[in-house]
Amino acid sequence: MIFGQKMIEINFHEHIAPIIHKNCTPCHQPNRSAPFSLISYEDVAKRAKFIGKVTETRYMPPFPADRKFQAYLNERGLTVGEITKIKLWIEGGMKEGGVGSTVKSEQHFAQQSTETDLVKPDLVLKMNKPYQISGENVEDFRFFSLPSKTATDQYITAIGFKAGNKKNVHHSRLMVDTTNNIRAIDGLSETDPKVYEFQKTGLKEEFLYGWVPGNDKISFPQGTGVKLNANSDFLLNMHYAPSPVPDTDQSEIQLYFAKDKIEREVRNFTLRENDISNKPFLIKANQKATFFISKKIDKAISLISVMPHMHLIGKTFRAFVITPNGEVINLVKIDNWEFNWQMTYQFKLLLKVPSGSTFIVEGTYDNTAENPENPNSPPLDIAYGWGTKDEMFNLVLYYLDYKEGDEKIEQK
Numbered sequence: 337m338i339f340g341q342k343m344i345e346i347n348f349h350e351h352i353a354p355i356i357h358k359n360c361t362p363c364h365q366p367n368r369s370a371p372f373s374l375i376s377y378e379d380v381a382k383r384a385k386f387i388g389k390v391t392e393t394r395y396m397p398p399f400p401a402d403r404k405f406q407a408y409l410n411e412r413g414l415t416v417g418e419i420t421k422i423k424l425w426i427e428g429g430m431k432e433g434g435v436g437s438t439v440k441s442e443q444h445f446a447q448q449s450t451e452t453d454l455v456k457p458d459l460v461l462k463m464n465k466p467y468q469i470s471g472e473n474v475e476d477f478r479f480f481s482l483p484s485k486t487a488t489d490q491y492i493t494a495i496g497f498k499a500g501n502k503k504n505v506h507h508s509r510l511m512v513d514t515t516n517n518i519r520a521i522d523g524l525s526e527t528d529p530k531v532y533e534f535q536k537t538g539l540k541e542e543f544l545y546g547w548v549p550g551n552d553k554i555s556f557p558q559g560t561g562v563k564l565n566a567n568s569d570f571l572l573n574m575h576y577a578p579s580p581v582p583d584t585d586q587s588e589i590q591l592y593f594a595k596d597k598i599e600r601e602v603r604n605f606t607l608r609e610n611d612i613s614n615k616p617f618l619i620k621a622n623q624k625a626t627f628f629i630s631k632k633i634d635k636a637i638s639l640i641s642v643m644p645h646m647h648l649i650g651k652t653f654r655a656f657v658i659t660p661n662g663e664v665i666n667l668v669k670i671d672n673w674e675f676n677w678q679m680t681y682q683f684k685l686l687l688k689v690p691s692g693s694t695f696i697v698e699g700t701y702d703n704t705a706e707n708p709e710n711p712n713s714p715p716l717d718i719a720y721g722w723g724t725k726d727e728m729f730n731l732v733l734y735y736l737d738y739k740e741g742d743e744k745i746e747q748k
């Protein structure tokens with residue numbers, strides 16, 4: 337690379353380490369979700385070709401939503417310049433860089449690692465007891481009940497999740513149960529027939545929060561919070577990745593409550609299977625299907641975030657708003673649905689949706705034998721259900737009632 341007159345040789349410690357430590361190491365370090373570390377020169381040089389490939393195809397860092405469609409607070413991705421730098425570094429023979437710079441890049445990494453988790457949560461709820469992960473190399477989906485035992489109503493200003501076993505916890509979803517009627521779900525596999533009975537009871541809040549590696553915490557705007565009724569139970573749906581050795585997990589959720597009076601309540605609503613215009617929600621064996629939701633709202637709101645949700649045979653997901661003036665507001669577009677990377681997409685700026693606007697959501701599914709993600713071979717009819725082999729079609733939206741000037745509020 338030539339900067340001005342001088343030839344600059346791209347080396348690891350000066351040019352590549354900062355990119356890797358910022359964008360890759362949060363997950364690629366011991367005891368985190370990724371299968372290997374990317375910290376030292378050796379870590380990266382050893383896999384340089386592979387890294388060149390996954391960055392060029394944008395498979396890593398993982399971020400399924402189209403960043404050209406809408407801007408998110410929590411977006412991830414390398415710039416074209418960064419991808420090029422990595423490529424040129426590899427082509428240039430993966431130079432390590434000057435003496436003493438190893439120290440520099442390790443310090444850089446250490447500094448980054450301590451910047452997270454500074455504020456203590458107000459309530460930490462752990463799974464009741466350690467869960468025994470089998471060593472039989474199987475996918476395992478479990479439900480756990482976490483009673484909050486809160487004496488009074490609270491407002492949640494931020495929610496986090498901490499995997500007890502970072503190697504095996506693949507992802508998790510959090511629901512709220514105000515009925516206290518399904519505590520017996522604690523520890524059950526999602527294939528247990530009792531789970532289908534519980535599913536019929538209906539929860540107030542099917543989703544509160546979804547966690548995937550590297551998506552540790554969601555914070556609501558200053559002065560706002562989600563109401564949590566006293567004594568609610570949390571329902572944690574955990575996905576454990578196959579493990580060749582027995583292990584244990586005791587994950588926790590971390591809740592941050594408002595200290596001062598909340599000026600504005602964060603509400604949410606979910607556009608769901610019942611809202612589709614082409615019922616029934618059934619994806620026949622050997623067929624592809626597209627479902628549509630079109631839903632009008634009659635008050636102005638400010639959107640904080642969206643969380644799309646589908647299971648294994650989901651393929652694409654798209655959501656936008658059409659205002660009464662015919663303007664289109666993009667929400668989220670995922671061209672290549674990845675079950676493993678379900679995220680809450682938090683908008684950079686609060687997004688005003690005027691009264692009388694219509695939400696349009698479109699999801700496509702592929703239930704053919706050609707779909708490598710199909711859980712059934714040969715394919716079977718698939719309908720609604722909590723199980724991973726069932727399907728869902730949801731868009732969870734967090735919002736505030738609109739207030740003048742909201743669209744200028746940058747989320748943090």
Ligand code: HEC
Nearest residue numbers: 359360363364369370371386387390391396397398549550
């Ligand atoms: C949010 C967490 C996260 C971030 C950030 C992340 N990775 Fe990964 N990475 C993973 C996980 C989990 C896997 C294993 C599962 C998979 O392959 O999807 C993985 C797998 C990989 C693989 C192996 C892919 C394969 O097909 O086996 C490579 C190479 C890789 N990451 C490189 C990178 C690089 C380079 C960056 C930064 C530019 C990065 N990752 C950022 C979590 C992450």
